[in-house]
Amino acid sequence: MSDSAAPEPAEVTLAEAFGKLSGALRRRRDMGVGALMILPAVVGLAIFQYYPIVVAAIQSLQSFNPFTHEARGFVGLHNYATLLDDPQFRAAALNTVLYIVLTLLVELPAALALAQLIDSRLPARAALRIAVIAGLAASETVAVLVWNQLYDPTHGLFNAVLHAVGIGNQPFLTSSGQALASIVLMSSWKNLGLLVLIFLAGLQNVPAELEEAAKLDGAGGLRRYWHVTLPALRRYIAVGLFVSTIAGSRIFTPIILMTQGGPKESTTNLTYYTYQQAFQYSSYGVAAASTVCMLILLAVVTLIQGFVLRERPA
Amino acid sequence: MRRLGRRAVTGAAVLTLAVLFGFPLIWMVLSAFKSTHSIVADAYPLSWKSIVPSHATTSNFGRLFGQLGFGRTLVNTAIAAAGQIGGSLVVCTLAGYAFARVRFPLRTAAFALCMLGAFIPIEATVVPLYRVVDSLGLVSTYAVLFLPFVCNPFGIFLMRQSFRDLPDEIFDAAAVDGAGIRALFLRIGLPNVRPALATLVLIQFIWSWSNYFWPLIAMQNPSRQVAQVAMASLQTDANNQPMYGEMFAAATIVTVPLVLLSIGLQRYYVRGMLSAGLK
Secondary structure, rough: OOOOOOOOOOOOOOHHHHHHHHHHHHHHHHHHHHHHHHHHHHHHHHHHHHHHHHHHHHOEEEEEEEOOOOEEEEEEHHHHHHHHHHHHHHHHHHHHHHHHHHHHHHHHHHHHHHHHHHOOOOHHHHHHHHHHHHHHHHOOOEEEHHHHHHHHHOOOHHHHHHHHHHOOOOHHHOOOHHHHHHHHHHHHHHHHHHHHHHHHHHHHHHHHHHHHHHHHHOOOHHHHHHHHHHHHHHHHHOOOOHHHHHHOOOOOOHHHHHHOOOOOOOOOOHHHHHHHHHOOOOOOHHHHHHHHHHHHHHHHHHHHHHHHOOOOOO | OHHHHHHHHHHHHHHHHHHHHHHHHHHHHHHHOOOOOHHHHOOOOOOOOHHHOOOOOOOOHHHHHHOOOOHHHHHHHHHHHHHHHHHHHHHHHHHHHHHOOOOOOHHHHHHHHHHHHHHHHHHHHHHHHHHHHOOOOOOOOOHHHHHHHOOOOHHHHHHHHHHHOOOOHHHHHHHHHHOHHHHHHHHHHHHOOHHHHHHHHHHHHHHHHHHHHHHHOOOOHHHHHHHHHOOOOOOHHOOOOOOHHHHHHHHHHHHHHHHHHHHHHHHHHHHHHHHHOOO
């Protein structure tokens, strides 16, 4: 029943022959059963995952009554024109890219370093592993609420520490210059664990002989890391890139609970913009158009990464 | 002796790093025993009171479960989690088994279609998804809290992988004895993938427990609201007076079981998270 073709056995016993015959008869019936078994999954995904995309595409071409939420008819690309004219949307689109890029820049190196530490023979590394898993297990909402207190410009602990070491108070979430970076930092702390686990799995697959050989050649720690360890992690880094791209693109909870998109639109993104259009302004047509833009952006980013990181023969 | 000393120093450095990384959670637990006033007044400037409660109190927990009715939201969260776990156990094992061990037309295409969903975070489609469940009359029902997450691409992938990794011989032997597909699935397949089932239950529990965005939108009946949304609303109460003490108490209550579970069941947890990441 496996996909791989097994070599023909030299001798076929009677029982095996009988098994094969009844197997062939059964396989015809299995076809229907197989389709039936995936039916719940397919129906569920169709309704909750793919149909909403169709709905977004259709509704992005319609106008809606803001009070009854009923469609009033098709308006062509009017909603998209509204989007492009809206400086808030342009800020949201730009910030979405910024969130993704900054998330990658913070998460990838930090996760590589932490994974290396946990994979080493250092004492107390188990504590580090537990801390990383604990951060990953806590919910994003909890992380946001706790960091929101730490970031508080007047009574927050971060400023208390900065003040104690002689650095002036920082505005963090309350300044348009620092807010987005502060959100990325908090969000990266929350999501780092997943990347660390992925890279740890990768490090365990780096052949020890490779490292030994490099050591014998007299390659120092950093050079060995750059020329042996990193290339061996290539596939895992590709996965990490995908994972943190999705993480950077989906940021919403920190925005609604920390900054509401401000100050001055500096932290809004496509998810938050879409949410506001739908649930604060009841502009369902514009929200649908914005959803389509978000999906296109995700598809483009994913395709670019897939292309750049495609498996190449060494 | 010098070696031992160096080991102690690096050990202390690694331990410090671990404590720093885990600090937000440690501080959360400590702050759950502070009054809101102390949280606002004692953190700045830096002193021992910034971190450790100067007058430890459990009154946050009392108010949380008393007048704030947080217990009810925990029950709601448990209902949502039970629905998501139960539903995905059925859906993901059936589909995973069929994709791994049953031949049927368009199998590869159907599998690809299921996996495509993994690239679309719910945040991207939340508005049209809301429109869909609204037209189905599901808004504010308990079912809306878990139905969209039951057909989970990661769950299907995890189960397919586990069924595929089982040796063919045990299935062939049972098939020769005349076992039908139903018997193969129930009596050979399922009992042999128990670790994967545990993984699926654990990560669906954690994901469901942590949901915030979707219940915030789709659950408009406060008496059925989940704990994460109720907890976040404590940042400000109706009169715009923050209830930070109660908020940290709620955060501690929703976090500690998750952290203990994922550390205690690390083997399953790590495997589950990796199946979510490594496709």
